[in-house]
Amino acid sequence: xxxxxxxxxxxxxxxxxxxxxxxxxxxxxxxxxxxxxxxxxxxxxxxxxxxxxxxxxxxxxxxxxxxxxxxxxxxxxxxxxxxxxxxxxxxxxxxxxxxxxxxxxxxxxxxxxxxxxxxxxxxxxxxxxxxxxxxxxxxxxxxxxxxxxxxxxxxxxxxxxxxxxxxxxxxxxxxxxxxxxxxxxxxxxxxxxxxxxxxxxxxxxxxxxxxxxxxxxxxxxxxxxxxxxxxxxxxxxxxxxxxxxxxxxxxxxxxxxxxxxxxxxxxxxxxxxxxxxxxxxxxxxxxxxxxxxx
Amino acid sequence: xxxxxxxxxxxxxxxxxxxxxxxxxxxxxxxxxxxxxxxxxxxxxxxxxxxxxxxxxxxxxxxxxxxxxxxxxxxxxxxxxxxxxxxxxxxxxxxxxxxxxxxxxxxxxxxxxxxxxxxxxxxxxxxxxxxxxxxxxxxxxxxxxxxxxxxxxxxxxxxxxxxxxxxxxxxxxxxxxxxxxxxxxxxxxxxxxxxxxxxxxxxxxxxxxxxxxxxxxxxxxxxxxxxxxxxxxxxxxxxxxxxxxxxxxxxxxxxxxxxxxxxxxxxxxxxxxxxxxxxxxxxxxxxxxxxxxxxxxxxxxxxxxxxxxxxxxxxxxxxxxxxxxxxxxxxxxxxxxxxxxxxxxxxxxxxxxxxxxxxxxxxx
Numbered sequence: 269x270x271x272x273x274x275x276x277x278x279x280x281x282x283x284x285x286x287x288x289x290x291x292x293x294x295x296x297x298x299x300x301x302x303x304x305x306x307x308x309x310x311x312x313x314x315x316x317x318x319x320x321x322x323x324x325x326x327x328x329x330x331x332x333x334x335x336x337x338x339x340x341x342x343x344x345x346x347x348x349x350x351x352x353x354x355x356x357x358x359x360x361x362x363x364x365x366x367x368x369x370x371x372x373x374x375x376x377x378x379x380x381x382x383x384x385x386x387x388x389x390x391x392x393x394x395x396x397x398x399x400x401x402x403x404x405x406x407x408x409x410x411x412x413x414x415x416x417x418x419x420x421x422x423x424x425x426x427x428x429x430x431x432x433x434x435x436x437x438x439x440x441x442x443x444x445x446x447x448x449x450x451x452x453x454x455x456x457x458x459x460x461x462x463x464x465x466x467x468x469x470x471x472x473x474x475x476x477x478x479x480x481x482x483x484x485x486x487x488x489x490x491x492x493x494x495x496x497x498x499x500x501x502x503x504x505x506x507x508x509x510x511x512x513x514x515x516x517x518x519x520x521x522x523x524x525x526x527x528x529x530x531x532x533x534x535x536x537x538x539x540x541x542x543x544x545x546x547x548x549x550x551x552x553x554x555x556x557x558x559x560x561x562x
Numbered sequence: 563x564x565x566x567x568x569x570x571x572x573x574x575x576x577x578x579x580x581x582x583x584x585x586x587x588x589x590x591x592x593x594x595x596x597x598x599x600x601x602x603x604x605x606x607x608x609x610x611x612x613x614x615x616x617x618x619x620x621x622x623x624x625x626x627x628x629x630x631x632x633x634x635x636x637x638x639x640x641x642x643x644x645x646x647x648x649x650x651x652x653x654x655x656x657x658x659x660x661x662x663x664x665x666x667x668x669x670x671x672x673x674x675x676x677x678x679x680x681x682x683x684x685x686x687x688x689x690x691x692x693x694x695x696x697x698x699x700x701x702x703x704x705x706x707x708x709x710x711x712x713x714x715x716x717x718x719x720x721x722x723x724x725x726x727x728x729x730x731x732x733x734x735x736x737x738x739x740x741x742x743x744x745x746x747x748x749x750x751x752x753x754x755x756x757x758x759x760x761x762x763x764x765x766x767x768x769x770x771x772x773x774x775x776x777x778x779x780x781x782x783x784x785x786x787x788x789x790x791x792x793x794x795x796x797x798x799x800x801x802x803x804x805x806x807x808x809x810x811x812x813x814x815x816x817x818x819x820x821x822x823x824x825x826x827x828x829x830x831x832x833x834x835x836x837x838x839x840x841x842x843x844x845x846x847x848x849x850x851x852x853x854x855x856x857x858x859x860x861x862x863x864x865x866x867x868x869x870x871x872x873x874x875x876x877x878x879x880x881x882x883x884x885x886x887x888x889x890x891x892x893x894x895x896x897x898x899x900x901x902x903x904x905x906x907x908x909x910x911x912x913x914x915x916x917x918x919x920x921x922x923x924x925x926x
């Protein structure tokens with residue numbers, strides 16, 4: 269049943285890349301749900317492969333009933349290499365679904381337990397590993413497609429009335445970056461549209477700009493590019509957005525702007541429409557009219 | 563008359579046997595004996611200044627062993643000269659060539675030599691990892707999805723992401739063997755290319771719990787799976803590797819285990835439940851040695867003639883010297899908060915609380 273549901277969800281996500289997924293098959297792992305980082309966020313050289321939840325120290329429960337596959341305790345466990353996720357637990361849920369709970373507080377995981385029901389405590393939210401505050405980093409893996417799946421596509425929806433923000437729209441042509449404003453004159457050629465785009469939440473003071481769910485770029489009414497943070501997987505040694513060849517360094521510039529897409533700039537006037545959407549369906553658009561010089 | 567002749571014959575036979583032992587004495591086999599060579603006091607970690615305390619290496623430069631005991635790490639010479647001692651900031655990437663003593667949050671790291679002098683710096687949003695000889699330095703991504711290697715100038719040589727999160731890593735010379743949480747093994751060469759991939763089968767839940775690559779490059783070993791858990795050894799066959807043995811393990815773990823080849827590649831040591839397994843790739847035989855606790859450290863002496871195995875049960879430790887594959891030569895229990903076992907000049911280096919000692923295992 270769950271496998272069937274998942275098989276429906278993932279292609280559905282691919283088909284409706286810009287619609288929030290209606291199906292919620294997982295449970296929230298904590299009672300106080302303050303999402304402080306979203307899936308696909310810029311982490312300099314990689315995408316954020318799960319979501320972060322704050323809200324202070326609290327019990328962490330599994331997103332589905334599951335079985336312990338792997339656990340690590342930061343101060344006492346043996347490891348052959350350094351683990352930035354701190355103390356963590358990996359649960360197997362059958363049907364090739366696994367979930368990972370990172371940065372757990374040391375000493376709060378029951379070393380003897382191997383089977384977890386929804387009401388069982390995995391541990392307490394902590395600040396272990398490469399972490400700048402108490403939070404839970406939750407990862408959901410679809411082992412069948414070897415992908416990290418956006419947990420927000422499978423968790424019950426959260427109330428969110430704030431639309432994403434689009435700022436600092438720019439055009440990169442060769443090595444030059446032109447700030448874009450409506451009516452601006454730009455040279456001909458091929459250029460990349462860049463913008464600062466993030467999804468604000470009223471209850472979060474940001475460490476990182478949160479990624480929206482999707483970004484679309486249209487030119488003269490025709491969609492030329494779309495980025496949606498549905499799933500990540502590794503292809504030839506690079507983690508990319510599933511269904512694309514876009515790695516984190518392709519999607520984000522060094523200073524955190526989103527590369528929204530590339531366009532051909534032909535002499536004349538063009539209308540650019542940039543749209544960002546979050547998981548609750550809030551949308552923001554930015555329209556620009558540019559004139560390309562002969 | 564007949565009785566008298568039989569008695570004479572018996573006496574003559576005994577005399578011949580005695581004469582044989584007198585004329586052709588059979589030498590007794592040598593026994594391995596463990597004896598302490600020296601012991602020194604270690605400074606309390608909290609008493610050391612930032613950057614640690616260093617000493618002149620004297621005539622023993624280049625012959626140091628590393629040690630790590632609780633919050634303290636350092637380098638010591640074969641004669642017991644403490645070359646460097648420093649308090650660990652968060653973790654330390656420790657190698658023969660030097661160390662990176664790093665903080666919990668950061669992205670700019672410095673490799674220092676055993677005397678504490680800067681060798682080179684490098685950047686990366688992740689934690690540093692050094693091979694045992696220190697000739698290869700990596701940065702492991704914070705989310706365990708990949709790593710990158712840096713050169714002696716701190717430049718990134720290559721970067722590689724894996725299909726799943728890293729569960730275990732073994733670096734030997736030109737190769738890095740990665741074991742992944744999805745149950746796959748990837749062998750990566752010095753350019754970052756995957757040269758061999760394998761998914762050990764035979765378990766209800768696939769997962770890799772430990773990996774080890776042999777220094778001679780001829781064997782790869784892994785502990786994999788839940789329900790059933792296997793020790794699988796692969797042998798080099800042409801440009802690839804093929805399974806040479808598969809052993810069901812008696813206890814199932816759901817965490818990373820200690821698994822390592824001896825420096826001469828002749829033996830593999832494996833963590834078991836209150837035991838250490840010693841596997842001989844030549845005979846494909848796995849023997850278990852009781853430790854009285856969990857395997858907390860292991861080192862091989864000389865060219866693999868003996869293994870020093872450290873077991874721990876709470877604050878009770880037991881050092882067992884074993885001759886592979888299965889002979890226990892001697893053992894000693896002691897109590898302490900922290901202990902460490904390593905090797906120094908082919909002998910045992912043992913640290914317990916504030917003491918560091920060298921134990922020589924010799925044939926007598």
